[in-house]
Amino acid sequence: MKLHSLAISGLVTMNLHALNNEGAEGNTMMTRMVEIIDEHGNLHTVNAISGDMFKHIQAEHLFQEARLAGLPLCGGCAQFDANRIARDLELAQQVERSPEYAEAKKNGKIDSFNLSRVLNACVVDDCEGILLTGWAGSKSLARKSCVEFGWVVGRPETTRTEAYIHAKYVPEGRGAGSGSEQNLGQNIFHRPASSGQYAVVLNVDLYRVGRNDITLHYDVDAEQRAKRIETLLKSVLYTFVKPTGAHRNTQHPHIVDFSGVVAISTNSLPAPTVSPLKSNYQEEIELIARHLNGLYDAEYLQVKPFTGLGEFSGVLGDVIKAAEPWGE
Amino acid sequence: MTVGKDANASWLILRYLPTAMFSVRMTYATNKGGKTLLVPTPYAVKLALVDACFRAFGANKAEARAKQVYELIKGRPVRIGPPRHCVVQNTFIKIKQEERGAPRGIYAPTIAYREFCYYDGELRVALGAGGMSDQDVRDLTEIAARVNYFGKRGSFMQFMGAKFHHGELPRGFTCPESEADIVNGGYRSMHHLDDFGQALIQDPHGFDRINSYGTKPSSLGSYRVLVPTMLPYRYMSSGKHFTHYQLVE
Numbered sequence: 001m002k003l004h005s006l007a008i009s010g011l012v013t014m015n016l017h018a019l020n021n022e023g024a025e026g027n028t029m030m031t032r033m034v035e036i037i038d039e040h041g042n043l044h045t046v047n048a049i050s051g052d053m054f055k056h057i058q059a060e061h062l063f064q065e066a067r068l069a070g071l072p073l074c075g076g077c078a079q080f081d082a083n084r085i086a087r088d089l090e091l092a093q094q095v096e097r098s099p100e101y102a103e104a105k106k107n108g109k110i111d112s113f114n115l116s117r118v119l120n121a122c123v124v125d126d127c128e129g130i131l132l133t134g135w136a137g138s139k140s141l142a143r144k145s146c147v148e149f150g151w152v153v154g155r156p157e158t159t160r161t162e163a164y165i166h167a168k169y170v171p172e173g174r175g176a177g178s179g180s181e182q183n184l185g186q187n188i189f190h191r192p193a194s195s196g197q198y199a200v201v202l203n204v205d206l207y208r209v210g211r212n213d214i215t216l217h218y219d220v221d222a223e224q225r226a227k228r229i230e231t232l233l234k235s236v237l238y239t240f241v242k243p244t245g246a247h248r249n250t251q252h253p254h255i256v257d258f259s260g261v262v263a264i265s266t267n268s269l270p271a272p273t274v275s276p277l278k279s280n281y282q283e284e285i286e287l288i289a290r291h292l293n294g295l296y297d298a299e300y301l302q303v304k305p306f307t308g309l310g311e312f313s314g315v316l317g318d319v320i321k322a323a324e325p326w327g328e
Numbered sequence: 329m330t331v332g333k334d335a336n337a338s339w340l341i342l343r344y345l346p347t348a349m350f351s352v353r354m355t356y357a358t359n360k361g362g363k364t365l366l367v368p369t370p371y372a373v374k375l376a377l378v379d380a381c382f383r384a385f386g387a388n389k390a391e392a393r394a395k396q397v398y399e400l401i402k403g404r405p406v407r408i409g410p411p412r413h414c415v416v417q418n419t420f421i422k423i424k425q426e427e428r429g430a431p432r433g434i435y436a437p438t439i440a441y442r443e444f445c446y447y448d449g450e451l452r453v454a455l456g457a458g459g460m461s462d463q464d465v466r467d468l469t470e471i472a473a474r475v476n477y478f479g480k481r482g483s484f485m486q487f488m489g490a491k492f493h494h495g496e497l498p499r500g501f502t503c504p505e506s507e508a509d510i511v512n513g514g515y516r517s518m519h520h521l522d523d524f525g526q527a528l529i530q531d532p533h534g535f536d537r538i539n540s541y542g543t544k545p546s547s548l549g550s551y552r553v554l555v556p557t558m559l560p561y562r563y564m565s566s567g568k569h570f571t572h573y574q575l576v577e
Contacts, residue, residue, distance in 0.1 A: 009347070022420055023439075034349075035570035037413040037448035043565070043572055050421060051348070051482050082424060086433040111541060134432035142540065148482045150348025151444065201348045201484055203476060207383075214541045216387035268384045270476040273484050275347040284345075288486060292473060 001322045003264055006204045006233070007271035009281055010260020010312070011155070012240060015195040017253035019245035020049040031161055031192035036153060039279065044156035047194040049245075051149035054202070057244045058147060059128050062235035066123045069231050071224075074122035085118055085125045085132070092136040105137070112214035114138045119210060119219050126220070127209060127232050146208045147232065150201040155277060159196025166191055193251060199276035200260070204236060207268075207326035218325075225325040233323065237316045241309065259307040261285050262315050267300035339407075339493040340457040340465055342472045344485035346411060349444040352479030355522055355554060359425060364443040366414050366561055366573060367502060368478035370406035370523040371552060373453055375538060377401060380474035395535050397471060400464060401455065403529045407501040409452030414561060414573040417444045449575070451485065454497055465492065500577050505556040514576040515558035525553035 020032045034048040063080050066073055076087030085091065095101055095117050104113035114136050119126045129145030132138055170186040209228050210220030218225065240258050261282050263271040272288040274281040282305060289301040304319075306312040351364045352372055368376075378401075381394035421442050424435035453472075457465065469490040477483045499514040508515060528534045528551040536542040537551050546552055561573040 032419065033569055034417045034419070034444075034446065035415045035567070035572065036446045037415060037572075039448075041413065041448070043415065045569070050419075052421060082437070083434055086435070089431075108543075132433060133426070145481070148477075148484075150482050150484050153349075153446075203484065205383075216382065216390055268474055270383070270474060270487075273347045273476075273486055274345060288488065291489070292487075295470075295473070 001324060002266060002326050003229075003319070003323045004205075004207045004268055004326055005265045005271045006206060006319065007263045007273045008200065008202050008236070008260060009263070009273045009276055009285060010200050010258055010306075011197045011276045012152070012200055012255065013197050013257040014243075015254040015256060016193045016251060017245075018192055018194070018247040018251045019243065019253065020053050021192070021246060027187065028163065028190040029192060031194060033161070034151070034153060036156065036277065038156055038277075046154040046156050046159050047161045047192075047196070048154060049152040049198065051151050053245050054149045054152055054200075054239060054243075055128070055145075055147065058149070058235050058239040059124065060244055061238040061242075062127060062232060063124060065231045065234050065238070069227060071123040071227060071231060072121055074118075074125060077122050077124040084128075084130050085122055086130065086135055088121075091117075091121060095136040101136070110136075111138050111141050112212060114141055115143060115212050115214055116219040118143065119212065123228050123231065126228065143213060144208075146205050147236065148203045148205075150275075152198045152200050153275075153277060154194070155197045155199060159194065159198070161192055161194040163190045163192050165189075191247070191251070197257075200240075201273050201275055202236070203271065203273065204232065206232075206323065209325070218327075222325050222327070226323075229323050229325060230320055233316065233320045237313060237320070240312065255309065257307075258309045258312050260305070260312075262304045262306065262312075262319065263289065264302050264304070264319060265300060266302075267296070267298075269300055272301060272303075337495065338457045338460075339454040339497060340460070340468060340490060341409070341493050342453040342455065342469075342490050343488040344451045344453065344475075344478075345488050346447040346451055346484070347486050348482055348484040349417070349446050350479060350483040350485075351442065351444045352483070355520070355548065359423070360440045362440060362442045364416065364445060365479075365519050365521065366416070366445060366517070366559060367408040367410045367451075367519070367521070368453070369521040370408075370555075371521075372478050373406050373408075373455075374398075374401050374524060376475045376478050377468070377471055378538065380471045384471055384474045397468070398535050398538070400460075400468070402524050402534065404456040405504075406456070406523070407454040407497055407503060409450075409454065409497075409501045410559070410561060410575060411447040411449030411451050412575045413448040415446045416571045416573070417446060418569050418571075419444065450488065452501070454493070454501055457492065500560050500575060502557050502559050505558055508558040510558065513558065514560050516562035516576055517559045517573070519557055519559055520554040521557045522548075522552050523555050525549075525551050527551050 074085040074088045076084045132141040210225040265271040274284040353362045423440045473487045536544045537546040564572040
């Protein structure tokens with residue numbers, strides 16, 4: 001099954017997490033709160049986790065999986081450095097010294113040539129995107145990410161945030177306090193913990209894996225693309241099985257449920273999404289898929305509901321087994 | 329094709345359901361202080377439609393179809409019918425930024441101010457459709473169905489359908505200040521939204537100027553212009569973290 005895109009809209013239930021924080025005021029850590037409107041027009045303040053955090057979690061799983069699968073990683077990504085291939089100056093020099101580079105430079109096609117080398121060199125740069133400035137003679141070369149996350153927002157009626165007091169215990173000299181720069185004394189601090197149902201929306205443009213954004217041709221062969229797609233989808237699955245992120249040393253989230261919809265598209269129509277903050281989001285997605293399929297009299301969009309992490313892993317597992325690289 | 333006044337006589341209205349928080353930074357926003365506009369700009373809408381051609385068609389057709397769409401829409405007015413509610417979130421996020429004196433291309437983590445709009449309701453995009461053939465309307469509708477975000481990536485929008493509207497748009501849509509009935513139009517706020525400038529519309533190589541990988545510049549003030557635009561949003565309330573706007577209908 002040649003997949004163009006895949007989208008997930010779902011509600012993940014997480015308890016007692018502190019995955020995303022905005023900063024600290026004194027000894028109190030502030031969690032990230034957003035204001036949203038419910039279906040009746042009422043304003044609510046709820047806890048939210050930015051899409052950046054979930055993308056970071058997914059990227060880490062992709063990195064681990066890519067190593068296991070023996071997929072190529074650039075010098076930066078091999079160390080999970082956020083600068084990715086921009087850090088790999090050795091490769092940049094190799095590229096610049098190659099005769100193909102001289103030919104591309106003569107034809108004014110350095111950017112498409114460099115992008116091709118980037119795609120071949122690293123699965124993380126391919127799937128997660130990168131902005132290169134000054135790498136191998138490219139002034140500004142952008143590779144858009146193939147995977148996109150929206151904000152993960154708590155449902156107001158079922159999400160709560162509280163702050164709890166913790167103490168750093170120092171058995172000797174406990175009266176000294178922690179006012180000094182070294183922070184060696186005993187102190188108390190406040191840390192938030194949030195529990196609730198969080199709305200997740202994400203999209204994976206599978207057709208872009210291995211595709212050069214400038215020439216629009218696939219610069220990575222079909223066998224390698226199939227492996228990359230499998231690894232990318234596994235990383236998305238693992239994002240919900242094991243979310244990494246902040247404060248997991250003492251506040252690893254209790255994930256008790258994940259229910260929603262996996263939508264897949266075998267056409268250039270994007271796999272549909274609706275925010276799970278809307279109570280009837282599953283019906284809406286099914287209706288949208290039915291209407292859009294009706295435009296073409298074909299079943300280009302498929303909607304696969306799931307209830308629970310077990311079913312989710314089964315649904316995504318089936319998609320992973322069936323997915324083939326996109327081709328025109 | 330440049331469109332005259334008759335383009336305002338009929339509109340193709342595209343309906344989208346926002347499915348994640350929306351953000352598009354104001355033109356003059358800095359890297360550290362990224363205030364958002366309350367609605368997508370005509371420029372962002374036109375580029376999203378051109379970009380969708382690269383999703384809709386294969387390598388052999390995509391650029392030619394993108395150029396056709398660009399020629400069809402470049403001079404047409406775009407008005408936005410924003411959702412019922414918009415709550416702007418004020419927040420700080422982690423970004424990567426080039427450090428002064430560091431080697432080029434190496435980014436270090438820092439924090440920056442960013443705003444995101446939480447919408448409740450449908451977002452409508454009205455595209456001036458005067459003189460469009462039925463085939464043009466069908467083609468544009470198919471392409472609009474391939475758009476899944478406006479502005480910043482992750483600002484997901486789900487295409488819900490399209491309809492044709494004859495005559496003036498009802499209240500609830502944006503309007504350039506120069507054409508707006510400011511007293512009776514139901515406008516309560518104003519933004520400078522960017523759009524294609526006349527220099528871009530008339531340039532035979534205009535497509536190269538909007539192409540991210542093109543070599544021609546698209547400078548602000550001539551090829552990309554800021555249009556003072558009235559918005560049908562009324563300020564409702566605000567707090568440390570948010571500002572709430574509601575649609576005036």
